[in-house]
Amino acid sequence: MFNSHDFFMKRVNAHLKDMSRYLRYIFNGHIAFAMLFFIAALAYYYQQWLSTIPANFPTAWIMGIAIGTVVSYSPVRTLLKEPDLVFLIPAEHQMGAYFRNALIYSFIIQLYIVAIVMAALGPLYMATYEHREGSTFLWMVLVVLIFKIWNLIANWWMLKVREKNLRLIDQIVRILLNIAVFYFLINGEMLLAGITTILFIIIFLYDLTLSRKQAGLTWELLLEKDVNRLQTFYRFANMFTDVPHLKNRIRSRKWLVSIVDRKIPFARKNTYDYLYRITFIRGGEYLSMYIRLIIIGGVFIYFLPNIWIKLIFAILFLYMSTFQMMTLYQHHRTIMWLDLYPVEAEFRKKALLKWIMELAIVQTILYAIVFIVAQAYLGFLMTLVGGIIFTYAFTNGYVKRKLA
Structure with a gap:
């Protein structure tokens, strides 16, 4: 009997093995030294700048836009391959565990982006809002994780929708609402933050209703999204080593x-x-x-x-x-x-x-x-x-x- 959970675990293990091989070439001694120098220099000058930050600096806007963009960017990594369009479509009704695991995996691998952004914005938040307790920033991190999960699930639901314009409009609306929520939250306007959160939940439930009306999964779209993201990584890795899986794109220019x-x-x-x-x-x-x-x-x-x-x-x-x-x-x-x-x-x-x-x-x-x-x-x-x-x-x- 087909076990989609075991199938996903085999697929993700092969994917991680493939990624780790290229990451070793990307983060070699040369790049590691350059990144270490970058981080050290940026951290030093960032700390120097924070000590002279002006009182009217738009911290709420910068943090709102940065965090809103990070939580909105929540792609679902399905790890599908081209043969799956032939062999897995007949077993679509048995793929529940596979796609559930794909959502969990997508959330976990995107946590590093959240961690980097929040670690970078933390000192700015503390320098601007010195009168606030440090625990308020930790609560904000928790809210960020909640919104990250909501956006990831909403993106999965919208991947079942075949109308490209509808998916685009939904993405734009959620980005704007995410930015607004965190802008109001950072600015201390809790009432407006609550109202925009309710608006986001309405859009979230609308996405659920819309996805339930679809006949089934859009396998071609799922495959296209995943292949494009994988090719993007391969193009980046190709700058450091040979990548036989890369499909080179030719431009006229x-x-x-x-x-x-x-x-x-x-x-x-x-x-x-x-x-x-x-x-x-x-x-x-x-x-x-x-x-x-x-x-x-x-x-x-x-x-x-x-x-x-x-x-x-x-x-x-x-x-x-x-x-x-x-x-x-x-x-x-x-x-x-x-x-x-x-x-x-x-x-x-x-x-x-x-x-x-x-x-x-x-x-x-x-x-x-x-x-x-x-x-x-x-x-x-x-x-x-x-x-x-x-x-x-x-x-x-x-x-x-x-x-x-």
């Missing part, structure tokens, strides 16, 4: 391709120059990740007060970008055409090293411009010189050895 294409001479030795530049622009998440790191690093450089810490962050983000661009070398590992190119192997490594160095130099120049905007002119010169020296040494040292 014709105007960027035309800009890069014009600058590459039409010669046999430039074959890989063209390949890696086009891959960076069109394939995977390389371009978006590169832009994200530039923006995040630029924000840190602009707002951090100490010029030496600014410089360290500039070098650190240069290191992160360069380190993750190394995966371009293995991007086409499953394509046989590279082995058939009448091009010497040394051109392949030189092309990637050249492209990585050019990207790092562009990033260095942009960070140096941020120093000018922040009116730290000495930092501009130090970043420009230090960034170019680091790029040359790291690329021709560590990256070159790893490619060999």
Whole structure:
């Protein structure tokens, strides 16, 4: 007899084994050191800023939006696979234990996000509302967990609804109500917090009524949601190691391709120059990740007060970008055409090293411009010189050895 509970436990054990394998590559020594430095620097400057926080700082709005967004984002991880559409649909009436376990598992794995957000907002709450007892924040954490459970269950009910617009409207309404509840709660307006909670419960019960009217589970939607989330993780893990399960997405970006294409001479030795530049622009998440790191690093450089810490962050983000661009070398590992190119192997490594160095130099120049905007002119010169020296040494040292 089919036991959906045992089936889920086998599925989740295989999933956790798969995730742990990639997480070991993601949180390697390099990334662990970078994260430790980030956390230490942010904690120090966060504590310094809290000591000078203005009286009119909108703490309630910031905490309300942050907590409301966290409790609203409650996806259900079903761990379904494509063959399940054939083999499990006939046993849908026996899948109750499976999906109950999926809800419990989804709640547990999302607790770390709640813990991180509440730990980050706790000092801000205590600094702003010094007159309140510390236990009030603990009660708020309990309320956050309750709303997290409610939103998770509501999301599960709405996954049975086939109308996409109806699901979107429900999600928007619940996000707004979640933000309102926690804004009023943090601001001490308990009556308004109670009213918005009642409104949320009405929407919650409406979702239940709506789901009960559905004929059955929307298996295609459940599979699509879970596959998309898994592919998102694989795309992130692919920046650190080879992921054979990844389905690469190709984007056109014709105007960027035309800009890069014009600058590459039409010669046999430039074959890989063209390949890696086009891959960076069109394939995977390389371009978006590169832009994200530039923006995040630029924000840190602009707002951090100490010029030496600014410089360290500039070098650190240069290191992160360069380190993750190394995966371009293995991007086409499953394509046989590279082995058939009448091009010497040394051109392949030189092309990637050249492209990585050019990207790092562009990033260095942009960070140096941020120093000018922040009116730290000495930092501009130090970043420009230090960034170019680091790029040359790291690329021709560590990256070159790893490619060999």
